[in-house]
Amino acid sequence: MSEPHLPESGEDAPAPDPEGAAAEARARRRLEGGLLQEALGALRAELSARLPSGEHGVDWMALFDSLRRRLGSTGMRSLPAEVDEFGLDRAALERARPWLDALLDRWWRVEVSGADALPRGQPCLFVANHSGLLPWDGLVICHALGRERLAPEAPRFLVEDWLLGLPFAQPFLTRLGGVRACRENAERLLRTRRSVVAFPEGAKGATKVFRQRYRVQRFGRGGVVRTAIATRVPLVPVAVVGAEEAHPVLFKVESAARAIGLPFVPVTPTFPWLGPLGLVPLPSKWWIGFGEPVRTDELVPEAEQDELLVSRLNEQLRAAVQERLDEGLRARPSVWG
Amino acid sequence: MHAPGCVAITGLRSFVGQRLAERLSARGHGLRVLGIDLRRPWRLERRVPFERVDLTDPSANARLAELFARERVEAVVHTAFRRDPTPDLEADHELETIGTLHLLHACAAAKVSRLVVASSTMLYGPRPDNPQYLSESHPLRGHPDAHCIRNRVEMEELVAEWGRKRPDADVTVLRCAWVMGPSHWDRVVRHFAGSLVTTVLGYDPLLQFVHEDDCLDAFEQAVLERRRGVYNVVAPGALPLSMLLRLAGKTALPAPAPLLYRIRDLASRTQTGDPPAAFYDYLRWLWLAEGERAWNAFGEPVYSTREAWISFVASRRMRQYR
Numbered sequence: 038m039s040e041p042h043l044p045e046s047g048e049d050a051p052a053p054d055p056e057g058a059a060a061e062a063r064a065r066r067r068l069e070g071g072l073l074q075e076a077l078g079a080l081r082a083e084l085s086a087r088l089p090s091g092e093h094g095v096d097w098m099a100l101f102d103s104l105r106r107r108l109g110s111t112g113m114r115s116l117p118a119e120v121d122e123f124g125l126d127r128a129a130l131e132r133a134r135p136w137l138d139a140l141l142d143r144w145w146r147v148e149v150s151g152a153d154a155l156p157r158g159q160p161c162l163f164v165a166n167h168s169g170l171l172p173w174d175g176l177v178i179c180h181a182l183g184r185e186r187l188a189p190e191a192p193r194f195l196v197e198d199w200l201l202g203l204p205f206a207q208p209f210l211t212r213l214g215g216v217r218a219c220r221e222n223a224e225r226l227l228r229t230r231r232s233v234v235a236f237p238e239g240a241k242g243a244t245k246v247f248r249q250r251y252r253v254q255r256f257g258r259g260g261v262v263r264t265a266i267a268t269r270v271p272l273v274p275v276a277v278v279g280a281e282e283a284h285p286v287l288f289k290v291e292s293a294a295r296a297i298g299l300p301f302v303p304v305t306p307t308f309p310w311l312g313p314l315g316l317v318p319l320p321s322k323w324w325i326g327f328g329e330p331v332r333t334d335e336l337v338p339e340a341e342q343d344e345l346l347v348s349r350l351n352e353q354l355r356a357a358v359q360e361r362l363d364e365g366l367r368a369r370p371s372v373w374g
Numbered sequence: 375m376h377a378p379g380c381v382a383i384t385g386l387r388s389f390v391g392q393r394l395a396e397r398l399s400a401r402g403h404g405l406r407v408l409g410i411d412l413r414r415p416w417r418l419e420r421r422v423p424f425e426r427v428d429l430t431d432p433s434a435n436a437r438l439a440e441l442f443a444r445e446r447v448e449a450v451v452h453t454a455f456r457r458d459p460t461p462d463l464e465a466d467h468e469l470e471t472i473g474t475l476h477l478l479h480a481c482a483a484a485k486v487s488r489l490v491v492a493s494s495t496m497l498y499g500p501r502p503d504n505p506q507y508l509s510e511s512h513p514l515r516g517h518p519d520a521h522c523i524r525n526r527v528e529m530e531e532l533v534a535e536w537g538r539k540r541p542d543a544d545v546t547v548l549r550c551a552w553v554m555g556p557s558h559w560d561r562v563v564r565h566f567a568g569s570l571v572t573t574v575l576g577y578d579p580l581l582q583f584v585h586e587d588d589c590l591d592a593f594e595q596a597v598l599e600r601r602r603g604v605y606n607v608v609a610p611g612a613l614p615l616s617m618l619l620r621l622a623g624k625t626a627l628p629a630p631a632p633l634l635y636r637i638r639d640l641a642s643r644t645q646t647g648d649p650p651a652a653f654y655d656y657l658r659w660l661w662l663a664e665g666e667r668a669w670n671a672f673g674e675p676v677y678s679t680r681e682a683w684i685s686f687v688a689s690r691r692m693r694q695y696r
Binding site for chain 2: 119120123124126202204205207208211216222225
């Protein structure tokens with residue numbers, strides 16, 4: 038058609054009210070979706086008030102819930118399968134809890150000290166020394182914090198990129214609270230009141246060999262400090278003693294590793310000699326020491342741009358971690374505790 | 375500016391184009407809709423007038439400009455993109471990049487004051503080094519092997535440049551996540567439609583969707599009201615692929631990545647490739663987009679990612695889930 042002949046009468050008609058109409062349609066649809074859910078919820082409340090539960094051999098509530106779950110897609114909404122915005126799966130964490138507990142209490146006999154000085158009821162940015170290719174230290178610190186309720190929410194640990202690129206590692210780490218190490222992620226976590234365990238040494242820490250053990254490397258370029266200033270959370274230095282001996286890297290092979298996308302292939306007393314079994318960490322005795330928190334809430338947000346201040350705080354943190362490490366090392370009778 | 379009097383929609387046969395045309399023309403109130411495409415969609419309602427223009431034609435810009443001026447078009451919605459990439463790289467480039475260029479020239483000549491462009495969060499590209507949530511200001515890194523994504527990135531650059539030169543025109547770019555719902559159908563939906571779904575062995579990324587109604591709501595608002603800027607149109611929440619499949623009662627068919635890419639490459643070279651190898655990167659790495667900006671501007675979506683997925687699954691296989 039060449040000439041769309043359309044009435045022009047709308048020109049002087051009152052202007053349409055798109056906001057109102059759209060909102061109305063939205064509300065109507067929300068209602069259709071939500072009404073059934075609401076009715077079911079009310080019914081459940083009514084039933085639980087009237088029916089005796091448990092004592093007579095029939096668990097009415099369980100029966101009701103199972104019936105409701107079979108109600109097609111309505112029931113599917115209440116399936117417990119759910120992850121948070123960073124992929125942490127509470128159900129998976131709950132399933133892993135006995136294993137993690139055993140790892141902490143039986144295998145590594147983790148001891149925690151200095152937790153009394155931790156700021157309560159607010160998220161913190163934990164800054165720890167890093168060791169070993171596998172992020173056992175992050176997992177252990179997070180689990181210890183969560184278990185002793187030292188953080189308001191489930192704390193997360195930051196993981197290097199290349200580790201998240203490995204098959205199977207990514208879903209595993211993500212479900213248990215690992216998050217890719219980058220500034221955006223850390224800030225988003227802290228702003229939503231979740232504590233973060235960061236390893237500012239990064240790859241330099243993870244890839245150091247056994248004779249460099251417990252020598253804290255440079256703390257990146259101060260990204261941790263900047264993140265803490267921007268989100269106004271305290272920085273807590275953390276020293277982990279014992280993790281270095283879990284995977285003692287004797288030396289590293291770099292040439293062959295490039296082909297399979299790893300930064301290097303570590304050679305430990307057990308790996309690669311024992312194959313996959315060599316990935317089992319050694320049962321060294323672990324000690325986690327929390328240092329004095331460094332407050333950043335008195336600083337103005339512009340302090341983030343103050344390079345000298347940032348590098349001073351950064352160095353102060355690094356020194357605090359090193360100091361705490363040396364303390365722990367002096368105190369321990371032997372590697373195996 | 376009040377609601378525009380005449381809205382032109384390019385790509386009338388696309389999902390957004392057709393649905394938006396129907397929605398807008400049903401509003402009345404003197405709002406006219408003009409559809410532009412190669413062919414009239416057979417299901418389209420009668421009252422939407424249609425104009426046949428080939429955007430890849432060298433004279434398309436002059437023809438569109440003349441059309442826009444004659445019909446006094448005030449707003450243009452650009453959805454003329456391929457639903458599925460074709461093996462013909464040249465044709466894709468001609469439509470998505472050059473076609474957009476022609477349209478932009480016409481909009482400038484006809485002094486169109488509002489331009490709404492359909493885009494995708496796929497343009498950010500799936501990468502292991504993406505932050506968990508990509509904001510609108512994150513660079514569009516696309517995918518090195520997917521020419522269809524590269525064309526779209528180029529298209530967005532053209533649109534952004536056009537907008538910079540004309541500060542008085544409202545340019546809205548809506549980057550939508552994968553659209554799910556009872557009636558939307560494309561390559562992505564087809565991948566998830568069967569009861570067996572191929573996945574990449576050892577990877578389980580979080581995915582996010584947007585429900586078709588929420589997506590159309592955003593487009594409708596962008597046309598009727600002033601919503602300048604770039605927005606990620608996504609539903610709240612994200613779920614891992616494995617959990618999505620479990621919710622839907624589907625079976626994952628995991629294949630190792632190298633094998634998958636090799637087979638797909640072979641298939642696409644023999645032009646039966648479907649989907650291309652690059653698609654599997656979207657099932658492997660993170661590419662979640664941050665939706666807060668759009669939620670503030672357009673209102674909270676009615677459906678979450680989980681609900682959008684369930685809406686799709688329930689409508690596809692209603693009988694099985696009753």
